[in-house]
Amino acid sequence: MRSVAMPWKTNPVIYEINTRLWLKDLSAKYRRPVDLETVPSGEMERFAANGIDAVWLMGVWTRSSEGVKIARLAPGLKEEFRRALGNPDKEDIGASPYAILSYEVDRELGGKQALAVFRAGLHAFDIRLILDFVPNHMAVDTPLLSTNPDLFLHDALFSADSDDYFKQKVRGKTYTFAHGRDPYFPGWTDTVQVDYSKEATRVFMADLMGRAASMCDGFRCDMAQLDTPDVFEKTWGKVFDKKETFWKPAIRKVKSGRTDFLFIAEVYWGLEWELQQEGFDLTYDKTLYDRLRYSTPDDVRGHLRADISYQDKLIRFIENHDEERAPRAFHDKASVAALLSATVPGATLFHEGQFEGRSIRIPVQLTRRPVEPVDHEIRDFYGFLLKEIADSIYHNGDWRLLEVSSAGGDTYHNIVAYQWTMERKIKIIAVNLEDRTSRGYVWPLLRLEKNEHILYDQITKREFRYDASVLNTDGLYVELEQYKAHIFDVSEIEESGYQDSVLK
Incomplete structure (x- = not known):
């Protein structure tokens, strides 16, 4: 292959x-x-x-x-x-x-x-x-529970009467294990919680992840924030035994031999930036x-x-x-x-x-x-x-958010607009996110040097001509029906004269 x-x-x-x-x-x-x-x-x-x-x-x-x-x-x-x-x-x-x-x-x-x-x-x-x-837990009947019970979270003080825990005998010894969960919901009763507070567990799981990585080109890592030190401590009251995380060294180890391997974090609670710093290429x-x-x-x-x-x-x-x-x-x-x-x-x-x-x-x-x-x-x-x-502009171009100002009334708040540029290519996108007709002026556009420009709407297949001085000074007037959008391709033309159209 x-x-x-x-x-x-x-x-x-x-x-x-x-x-x-x-x-x-x-x-x-x-x-x-x-x-x-x-x-x-x-x-x-x-x-x-x-x-x-x-x-x-x-x-x-x-x-x-x-x-x-x-x-x-x-x-x-x-x-x-x-x-x-x-x-x-x-x-x-x-x-x-x-x-x-x-x-x-x-x-x-x-x-x-x-x-x-x-x-x-x-x-x-x-x-x-x-x-x-899925780093946080494994199936409640995983063979690893019998061969390596200390990989999983267990404590004699856990209450087996709670749905968050269960008892199981391993090699003659009875353990009370925790089901996997996040701090805001009850446990997933078909799972057993991995104990990331232990360095040996973190090493084992990193090795397991590395072996599985050989079969694909990227991982979508389930509920990745659960195995960060702060969230793990909040959920279970246990502190990592060394001042190191799981993700950063584990990701580094996989990428040491697979620089093109992609890591995606399913992550919530405003922890996206933190997971990006841990080495994730993409976060939810x-x-x-x-x-x-x-x-x-x-x-x-x-x-x-x-x-x-x-x-x-x-x-x-x-x-x-x-x-x-x-x-x-x-x-x-x-x-x-x-x-x-x-x-x-x-x-x-x-x-x-x-x-x-x-x-x-x-x-x-x-x-x-x-x-x-x-x-x-x-x-x-x-x-x-x-x-x-x-279109390559969405993958290799430069993006920036545009402002929208009033064209009379307050419906301009309903429009979100932005611009992509790549070499001589320009796209202007405006979307109306409300259930009523909205209008406003979109600005500041990339400075247009030529006198006249065509704006071709990829959605309606309509073409509009605008003088550059109007766009540079006043911005682009748009009027959009409920939940409608424009995707304008902007191109220069040489002929004189222009049509200042209402864009609908």
């Missing part, structure tokens, strides 16, 4: 796939069993045609048999399963892919060799492979998601004022397996939220089914999903968006 040695593209496009369900869908599509080794090359061609730079296969590692039993009995999950499938059968419920038994590729998916063949198929189209690494941007969904355009604009060196390391999304599907989460705002998140600096994460407008969120334990009709309007929109963000 050839190695992908070139650096990752700036602002890569990443596509998350639910591996088991995708392979099941492919088996139905091609009317034959499909595992990772036998995925038709046409599927890779489709990824490449959509401008996908990396595929994140969610859920390839060996899952827990005990986790299946727990998922089928968990009262808190029953309503989620019902919302997705109505009345699921017992066989529709499996183990969570985040309760990992071992970092071996599940045999049901074809095993390690099948994954290697799939990865080689991606590489043939210059597409990388991302897999999950849940803040942008939340502000687009729940907050005001001013709050979105405020978030985009962050330093560009920070923003370049964010991964933007409006969907992933943990969140509601975009049509239900954002309603009429879904398209403009997707457009903004994909055209600001940072990586873009898309979710399997997002391009087709799927609206049912599938819990990760389910082994079946309902058939949903394709929403052709949404599919056409993403066809446009994917083609647009393939």
Whole structure:
């Protein structure tokens, strides 16, 4: 298998796939069993045609048999399963892919060799492979619990009467282990907590991560903030036995032999910058998601004022397996939220089914999903968006946030605008994030030297001519209907005369 040695593209496009369900869908599509080794090359061609730079296969590692039993009995999950499938059968419920038994590729998916063949198929189209690494915990029935119990958090003072703990006998000795959890929620009862306060555990987990890294080109690290010293102490009251973190030396060790290996942190609670300093190449941007969904355009604009060196390391999304599907989460705002998140600096994460407008969120334990009709309007929109963000200006250009001032009234607050430049290319993007027509002047634009310019809107396919002196002095007047956007390509023209148009 050839190695992908070139650096990752700036602002890569990443596509998350639910591996088991995708392979099941492919088996139905091609009317034959499909595992990772036998995925038709046409599927890779489709990824490449959509401008996908990396595929994140969610859920390839060996899952827990005990986790299946727990998922089928968990009262808190029953309503989620019902919302997705109505009345699921017992066989529709499996183990969570985040309760990992071992970092071996599940045999049901074809095993390690099948994954290697799939990865080689991606590489043939210059597409990388991302897999999950779940540092905080492992499956409650992992063999490591018997062979190396001190890797996991246990204490005689833990109460086995609490759902956060469980008793287990190992080589004749009874331990009370902790389930994995974060400090704000009860424990995940299908998991056992890794004890990062011990140097020996941190070394073991770094070695485990290094071995798993040989099978892919990057990791999406689950709940990465849980294993920082401050959060671990807050959750468990235990202090690391040396003044060193887990992530920085572990990442450094992997990258010492794989400089092009990508680390993505799923991280929350305002700890994104801290994880970037630990060595992560990209960190989740849940803040942008939340502000687009729940907050005001001013709050979105405020978030985009962050330093560009920070923003370049964010991964933007409006969907992933943990969140509601975009049509239900954002309603009429879904398209403009997707457009903004994909055209600001940072990586873009898309979710399997997002391009087709799927609206049912599938819990990760389910082994079946309902058939949903394709929403052709949404599919056409993403066809446009994917083609647009393939433009090199979004990967090699310079970005800056623009100001919007009043054109009468206060609706200008609803517009977020920004500009990309690369050599002689200029793009100006303006989005209306509210449910009413909004207008304003966008400024300060990059100084335009020529007398006359054409602004061609890639969305409406309309062309406008503007005198440079008007743009340089007054800014660009825009008027946008609810949840609409402009993407202007700016080009110089030589003819005299201009048309000062209202841009709608």
